Amino acid sequence: MLNLVYVVALIALVVITITTITASIAFIQAKHGIKHLVPHPPPAATVPNEETDANATVSALAGHKSAAASAVTQDALLHPRFVAQPPPGTELTLPVSPTNDSAAAIAIAHRLSIAIVPTRPAGPCLPQLGKYILPEKEARFTVINECVTVSGTVTWTHYFNDDGDANFNIALDPQYKSMLGPGSYSNVFASKYGPPAMHIEVVCQAPVTSKSSMNVGACDGYNGPVFKLPKIGQHVKVTGRYQIEMPEMPGGITELHPVYQIMKSPPPGKLIAVR
Numbered sequence: 001m002l003n004l005v006y007v008v009a010l011i012a013l014v015v016i017t018i019t020t021i022t023a024s025i026a027f028i029q030a031k032h033g034i035k036h037l038v039p040h041p042p043p044a045a046t047v048p049n050e051e052t053d054a055n056a057t058v059s060a061l062a063g064h065k066s067a068a069a070s071a072v073t074q075d076a077l078l079h080p081r082f083v084a085q086p087p088p089g090t091e092l093t094l095p096v097s098p099t100n101d102s103a104a105a106i107a108i109a110h111r112l113s114i115a116i117v118p119t120r121p122a123g124p125c126l127p128q129l130g131k132y133i134l135p136e137k138e139a140r141f142t143v144i145n146e147c148v149t150v151s152g153t154v155t156w157t158h159y160f161n162d163d164g165d166a167n168f169n170i171a172l173d174p175q176y177k178s179m180l181g182p183g184s185y186s187n188v189f190a191s192k193y194g195p196p197a198m199h200i201e202v203v204c205q206a207p208v209t210s211k212s213s214m215n216v217g218a219c220d221g222y223n224g225p226v227f228k229l230p231k232i233g234q235h236v237k238v239t240g241r242y243q244i245e246m247p248e249m250p251g252g253i254t255e256l257h258p259v260y261q262i263m264k265s266p267p268p269g270k271l272i273a274v275r
Contacts, residue, residue, distance in 0.1 A: 123261025
């Protein structure tokens with residue numbers, strides 16, 4: 001009988017102990033906001049899926065190409081007259097008035113005046129040669145700077161025009177490329193001259209045979225220099241009056257006209273032996 005009482009008391013003690021522990025756990029959870037004493041198992045590691053990753057990469061590349069193609073197409077629609085993109089700030093706004101006093105022409109000339117490389121002209125400045133350009137022709141030009149020097153490689157020549165001028169183009173060295181106007185990047189320029197380049201006009205280097213009022217008598221009494229003209233492929237430095245001729249083609253053509261000096265020079269980075 002005694003043993004039975006002892007067993008019952010022991011069971012009651014165990015039950016009380018378990019109840020006390022459970023209540024303590026509940027109190028701790030409520031006090032500290034703990035929802036689970038046992039932490040959740042970590043999420044299963046993601047196994048790389050090479051096929052999925054490859055497909056995602058291909059999709060991304062396709063999207064990039066599609067966006068690039070769309071940008072090119074849009075640009076071509078906006079500027080259908082460009083064979084290459086002109087420097088920022090000289091983009092052609094269609095339609096462009098062929099007159100030098102149009103808002104577009106003035107904006108382009110202003111942009112080009114800022115683009116001039118600030119270096120001292122390498123040759124003499126001979127503004128008096130401008131008198132051999134008659135007023136009717138002079139009206140076609142917007143003069144940006146009376147005397148600048150540029151350098152580059154000759155890409156096209158035409159010796160001589162019927163107005164007595166000798167013409168050639170130079171693909172400008174990198175530091176001068178911003179001096180090209182938008183018309184120099186146009187399809188019209190490309191079909192006539194080739195790649196974008198500075199147009200060079202050397203006045204009164206041959207007899208005037210033109211019957212145009214812009215040219216008849218222009219070179220009468222010429223006493224300026226007679227230049228040794230460069231050949232295609234030669235690298236030269238040219239000093240002259242920097243201007244843009246808006247009526248020549250959409251966006252205008254930038255040129256040195258008249259020219260004051262032409263010098264052969266080594267291409268950038270090429271050394272010449274001194275003998």
